[in-house]
Amino acid sequence: MGIIETLCEIYETKGYETFEGDRLLTQTSHGLQTAMIAEAEGADAALIVSGLLHDIGRIINPKDRELTDSGKDAKHEIVGQKYLEAWFGPEVTMPIFWHVAAKRYLVATDPAYAHKISPGSTRSLKGQGGLYSEEEAAKFLKQPFAAEGVLLRRWDDRAKSPDAITPPFDYYVSHIERCLKA
Numbered sequence: 001m002g003i004i005e006t007l008c009e010i011y012e013t014k015g016y017e018t019f020e021g022d023r024l025l026t027q028t029s030h031g032l033q034t035a036m037i038a039e040a041e042g043a044d045a046a047l048i049v050s051g052l053l054h055d056i057g058r059i060i061n062p063k064d065r066e067l068t069d070s071g072k073d074a075k076h077e078i079v080g081q082k083y084l085e086a087w088f089g090p091e092v093t094m095p096i097f098w099h100v101a102a103k104r105y106l107v108a109t110d111p112a113y114a115h116k117i118s119p120g121s122t123r124s125l126k127g128q129g130g131l132y133s134e135e136e137a138a139k140f141l142k143q144p145f146a147a148e149g150v151l152l153r154r155w156d157d158r159a160k161s162p163d164a165i166t167p168p169f170d171y172y173v174s175h176i177e178r179c180l181k182a
Contacts, residue, residue: 050093054077106150
């Protein structure tokens with residue numbers, strides 16, 4: 001089975017778990033909403049695929065929910081980035097890697113941001129290291145693909161509607177194909 005079939009199967013069979021303690025949204029729906037928002041805002045294929053797959057580390061790690069629910073950090077961004085880097089380049093995997101750090105950055109630099117994130121994201125922030133210091137925030141933005149991680153984070157935060165109507169996972173296969181390593 002190739003990676004496209006594997007991803008379709010993962011999201012079809014394991015993505016039904018509800019999302020991050022909020023229990024209103026499945027992982028699959030969240031990924032689809034994130035990709036849909038990215039596409040609607042004119043993102044390229046790599047960022048759309050990053051949006052679609054950004055929480056795959058939650059889905060494939062059997063300990064993620066237990067750790068997250070107990071306030072610990074399962075490092076889903078690292079799990080996902082490491083899993084996907086065999087098939088995708090950094091333009092897909094690095095925004096995924098940075099999307100948690102981007103939350104820490106945004107909470108530290110945008111006073112209104114902390115009031116916009118979901119209860120689950122607020123709970124997980126502490127386990128993920130809390131907000132960045134001024135120095136950490138400045139260093140963060142200098143990292144390759146960190147700005148893309150911030151874009152992904154903002155789409156991620158908006159992609160939590162239990163009633164959203166999205167295209168199916170298959171709709172994004174052409175984007176995935178364009179992003180696969182040669």
